Amino acid sequence: MTDSAPLFAGARPGTLKLVVLLALAIMLMLTDRQRGFLVSMRERALVLLAPVYELTALPAQMAADARFAVTARQSLANENATLRAALLTAQNEIYQRRAAALEAERVLAKVQRARQDALAGTLLRVIDIDLDPFRQRLLLDGGRELGLARGDGLIDVAGVVGQLSEVGARYSFAILITDPNHALPVEVSRSGLKAIAYGSGDAQRLELKNLPPNADIVVGDRLLTTAVGGRFVAGYPVADVIAVERPVDAAFATAIARPVSLLASNRELLAVKPRPSVGPPLPEVDQR
């Protein structure tokens, strides 16, 4: 045996060292949680980590490309047909909307000058890595260099996905609307009821807590973003209500909704900036 460590003696773990390091870790966690100023440190670390992420995303990227290459012609044709049908429906809807929008514009113009900022967005690629299956986070390949900022909204073809939580020079982390730490002001499109949709940690579930017991909300209602909070442009689809609970013995009703967007399964997302606000001033956001 050429073991250099003595078999029975020594190698006693340093309790003092443990205590010191544990205290350090706890202090780090508290600072990170309370002050959040470590966010900027993380944003800087993203520059270093980015190549690592790209590297680990490579196998999945290659697998996806290979899968795409061998997809049978038939399934592509089917997909094509489905998409064409969907496009027609969408086109039809667009025409109707356009007509409705024109009418609304005419009405609005009388009340005030309609603000029609062109909606600008930045297309970002989702880097396919596993951060933590129990947290709803994404890594995106775009950052300050593209003019992105913390809090920019993210949408996909179907609806709202989340927003940017940490923005590095070229890469950013996003938080999904289903993350338990995320809350989004929404509006019921049918009744105009305002509520806040909380993430639940489950990708298929948003919760609307603390609704008034007689709130005008039913299963099947579509939830849209509102401009409240200044993070999103009003009117993006967010989720569909799948259950409403009105317990007799509770002061509030609760609704459960299922997000309409593909959330983390997207390969590309559009980052949109909130429109320069014309309404009441936004709440002070602490710059951390």
Next chain:
Amino acid sequence: MKARGTYSLFLIAAIAALLLALIPLPPWLAVIKPMGLALVLIYFALEAPEAAGLGHAFALGLCADLLFGTLLGEHAFRMLILTFLTLRFRHRLRFFPIWQQAGSVFALLLNDRIIDLWVRLLGGAPWPPLVFWLAPFAGLLAWPWVFLLLDGLRLRRRKAKP
């Protein structure tokens, strides 16, 4: 020289474990993914404690926090406790047959999961789904293979550099 070889193997294994953890898997596999870094730290704390100390556990934990975007210090905290416990019971664990050792690894990982849960709950996260508790089982199944692999690599390095 020997210690040096073991040390570099430790660093390579730890970095590989961190990178492997990032590779995307189908969702049902991702939730049972064992914590690779924990297994590597346990192995080296058992077999080469002069290479894997508490300082390393802390530093690697911080790297994991940065990589996975978790609360800074969370992995560091968990890895510290894991390594400390392994070092503390090292003399007993080392002479266990491998299946019994795997059982102890399971207990260590379960403990790690409980600390993780505690940190998350304090941080305001909701109670995680039941699959959250599957990872220690995956660790239990993975341990013998990780052990054999790292043992093989370490002994080969020793022979190469007498």
